[in-house]
Amino acid sequence: xxxxxxxxxxxxxxxxxxxxxxxxxxxxxxxxxxxxxxxxxxxxxxxxxxxxxxxxxxxxxxxxxxxxxxxxxxxxxxxxxxxxx
Amino acid sequence: xxxxxxxxxxxxxxxxxxxxxxxxxxxxxxxxxxxxxxxxxxxxxxxxxxxxxxxxxxxxxxxxxxxxxxxxxxxxxxxxxxxxxxxxxxxxxxxxxxxxxxxxxxxxxxxxxxxxxxxxxxxxxxxxxxxxxxxxxxxxxxxxxxxxxxxxxxxxxxxxxxxxxxxxxxxxxxxxxxxxxxxxxxxxxxxxxxxxxxxxxxxxxxxxxxxxxxxxxxxxxxxxxxxxxxxxxxxxxxxxxxxxxxxxxxxxxxxxxxxxxxxxxxxxxxxxxxxxxxxxxxxxxxxxxxxxxxxxxxxxxxxxxxxxxxxxxxxxxxxxxxxxxxxxxxxxxxxxxxxxxxxxxxxxxxxxxxxxxxxxxxxxxxxxxxxxxxxxxxxxxxxxxxxxxxxxxxxxxxxxxxxxxxxxxxxxxxxxxxxxxxxxxxxxxxxxxxxxxxxxxxxxxxxxxxxxxxx
Numbered sequence: 001x002x003x004x005x006x007x008x009x010x011x012x013x014x015x016x017x018x019x020x021x022x023x024x025x026x027x028x029x030x031x032x033x034x035x036x037x038x039x040x041x042x043x044x045x046x047x048x049x050x051x052x053x054x055x056x057x058x059x060x061x062x063x064x065x066x067x068x069x070x071x072x073x074x075x076x077x078x079x080x081x082x083x084x085x
Numbered sequence: 086x087x088x089x090x091x092x093x094x095x096x097x098x099x100x101x102x103x104x105x106x107x108x109x110x111x112x113x114x115x116x117x118x119x120x121x122x123x124x125x126x127x128x129x130x131x132x133x134x135x136x137x138x139x140x141x142x143x144x145x146x147x148x149x150x151x152x153x154x155x156x157x158x159x160x161x162x163x164x165x166x167x168x169x170x171x172x173x174x175x176x177x178x179x180x181x182x183x184x185x186x187x188x189x190x191x192x193x194x195x196x197x198x199x200x201x202x203x204x205x206x207x208x209x210x211x212x213x214x215x216x217x218x219x220x221x222x223x224x225x226x227x228x229x230x231x232x233x234x235x236x237x238x239x240x241x242x243x244x245x246x247x248x249x250x251x252x253x254x255x256x257x258x259x260x261x262x263x264x265x266x267x268x269x270x271x272x273x274x275x276x277x278x279x280x281x282x283x284x285x286x287x288x289x290x291x292x293x294x295x296x297x298x299x300x301x302x303x304x305x306x307x308x309x310x311x312x313x314x315x316x317x318x319x320x321x322x323x324x325x326x327x328x329x330x331x332x333x334x335x336x337x338x339x340x341x342x343x344x345x346x347x348x349x350x351x352x353x354x355x356x357x358x359x360x361x362x363x364x365x366x367x368x369x370x371x372x373x374x375x376x377x378x379x380x381x382x383x384x385x386x387x388x389x390x391x392x393x394x395x396x397x398x399x400x401x402x403x404x405x406x407x408x409x410x411x412x413x414x415x416x417x418x419x420x421x422x423x424x425x426x427x428x429x430x431x432x433x434x435x436x437x438x439x440x441x442x443x444x445x446x447x448x449x450x451x452x453x454x455x456x457x458x459x460x461x462x463x464x465x466x467x468x469x470x471x472x473x474x475x476x477x478x479x480x481x482x483x484x485x486x487x488x489x490x491x492x493x494x495x496x497x498x499x500x501x502x503x504x505x506x507x508x509x510x511x512x513x514x515x516x517x518x519x520x521x522x523x524x525x526x527x528x529x530x531x532x533x534x535x536x537x538x539x540x
Contacts, residue, residue, distance in 0.1 A: 013287065
């Protein structure tokens with residue numbers, strides 16, 4: 001079976017914990033400020049379990065597997081408060 | 086193509102404005118004093134010049150006409166208007182509600198064309214907003230304008246005139262944008278209208294699915310809406326009489342001349358840059374050496390997310406993405422600036438870079454770490470005898486921030502900075518030897534005084 005998982009990070013939510021690079025060092029490295037550098041291509045089938053775990057365990061809920069977006073964690077408010085002009 | 090517009094009964098048919106300009110008169114100013122000669126600030130003047138707004142006779146008419154016209158967004162991204170319209174209309178059919186927003190935030194300090202349009206022809210923008218509201222089935226409409234008490238008063242007056250005349254099908258609420266470079270970024274705008282900070286969001290789901298109040302939301306630049314108001318009246322064929330087949334129509338531009346003056350005008354897409362900066366780049370076609378005749382050392386195209394161009398190269402380019410993209414720039418929101426000799430291009434880039442770093446929304450690690458680091462290294466490069474490492478640092482950090490933000494701010498910043506390192510190579514060498522070729526230390530490119538941090 002071909003595995004087409006892709007890793008995706010919400011850069012506005014990522015706080016640079018670095019857990020993902022520890023859990024998935026084969027695919028994720030950190031830049032000099034501690035933020036993850038993701039692979040260009042997809043996740044090799046042999047690493048899909050670890051990739052899912054890295055996404056699940058992201059403390060900022062910023063790491064995602066594409067197509068499995070965690071909308072429920074979006075920080076954007078859905079409350080509609082109007083601003084007067 | 087014809088989609089069969091219904092002319093309102095009993096109104097005289099108005100002939101389309103011949104040639105240019107279409108939206109606002111040439112060389113207009115962005116300010117309250119400017120009636121711009123067209124007399125369009127009042128509803129009566131607007132109707133006298135262009136006639137009443139006509140809605141498409143059949144559903145989907147505006148979308149088809151926008152597609153036939155080849156209209157793209159004039160806020161900078163040049164996204165095809167009909168695709169956004171169709172996407173929001175499709176969502177609205179399912180959800181029974183949608184929101185449309187006229188985006189006049191114009192956070193780019195070097196641009197004044199949206200303000201000029203809102204001052205000079207507010208009803209053209211408001212006509213366009215009604216058209217897209219109808220085309221998408223929107224139930225709420227917003228006019229998101231640059232902050233300013235006098236402009237707001239004027240726009241509220243325009244809305245009241247329309248209400249009194251019973252013109253509008255959807256009521257429009259005026260909202261003032263905060264003074265921030267990113268205030269007009271689509272998701273930042275949506276966040277602000279939702280009562281949050283004007284900061285870009287990670288766009289998932291996109292705003293055309295879930296934007297203002299969680300509803301499908303269409304955000305269009307005010308100039309784009311003004312073009313739609315004319316396309317609805319005079320048709321796609323008329324619109325295509327200007328511009329190029331690939332990039333039809335006209336666009337408003339803000340041009341900063343080498344002498345320090347600036348002007349706003351409307352021009353066909355594909356106009357030679359030399360026609361917009363004749364003193365600096367030589368008349369189009371004339372093979373003069375721009376350096377000798379115009380006294381400039383670079384042209385900035387596309388504003389502060391755009392790119393510096395060598396004058397010799399700029400003299401052969403046109404204001405279109407087809408011409409500018411291969412040169413690493415883009416037409417964007419139509420900002421051009423000619424940097425005169427005697428100014429330091431590196432100092433200009435460092436000053437604007439510092440401003441852009443402060444305008445980061447501060448959300449994404451690579452952006453809020455990388456931009457200030459790059460700005461600091463640019464400051465060093467703008468001074469005497471920078472360390473070799475400073476240039477290497479800028480290049481490495483530029484690679485680390487590009488493509489890693491929730492919005493395109495780091496990408497645009499990097500485009501601007503990298504183009505400077507290429508176009509101002511000779512100046513970099515001079516600084517390395519402890520010399521600066523500038524004779525005038527006064528700042529050239531506009532940056533707001535006491536620029537806010539944007540959050």
